[in-house]
Amino acid sequence: MDADPYAGFPPGFFDRSDEAPDAGFYRSPRLVTHIDDGAIAAVGQLYADLGIDGDAPRPVRVLDLMSSWVSHFGTPPAELVVLGMNAAELAANPAATERLVHDLNADPRVPLPDDDVDAVVCCVSIDYLTRPVEVLAEAARVLRPGGHLAITYSNRCFPTKAVRGWLATDDQQHGAVVAELVRRAGGFTEPTVQLRTRPGTGDPLYAVTATRLA
């Protein structure tokens, strides 16, 4: 990671209109879905295609970053660590085998050891990170070589908690931004950006994926 991992981004890109600590905003559980059924199915299909769900030929251990009560796996992996802001949401996640309440904006370090997981996923949440490069560098650290990173996003958000740069850019630009953040984190193959839903059929679901380098 460079000394200034955000060099070249416009000033204020990672600021938010609500700069209060995230603990307040996420204090009450939201047992809702943030994308429609088609987009949820697309997330599950992405994980199946990457071989990181419970149908993989060998048991896998996955970290769901910025998680809630649903992780969208068609078949949950053997081990699923969920990290998010709200303990009640994480407690209600039936696929989870470990739960971590942790504010990545207060401390971007992921409380797991090096080379600990086979995949890191982050669903419809990357836009809330104020230090995403540091968090993605942590994803690289906890991933085993060859492990998958899968970041998905759609076109909805909590606008007061999304960073200003996300609100000022469109779906295509979001893919370019997320791919650049992955590059700046280091440790990954060149990221790919894909639209995983059919255009015009409901919430779009985009995926940015990369693999941990050896």
Ligand SMILES: C[S@@+](CC[C@H](N)C(=O)[O-])C[C@H]1O[C@@H](n2cnc3c(N)ncnc32)[C@H](O)[C@@H]1O
């Ligand atoms: C839009 S919800 C998405 C939840 C889940 N990933 C899903 O697909 O339904 C945003 C999630 O990001 C998590 N989150 C927001 N800010 C966070 C932070 N600073 N640190 C860790 N998690 C955060 C919240 O706990 C919340 O569950």
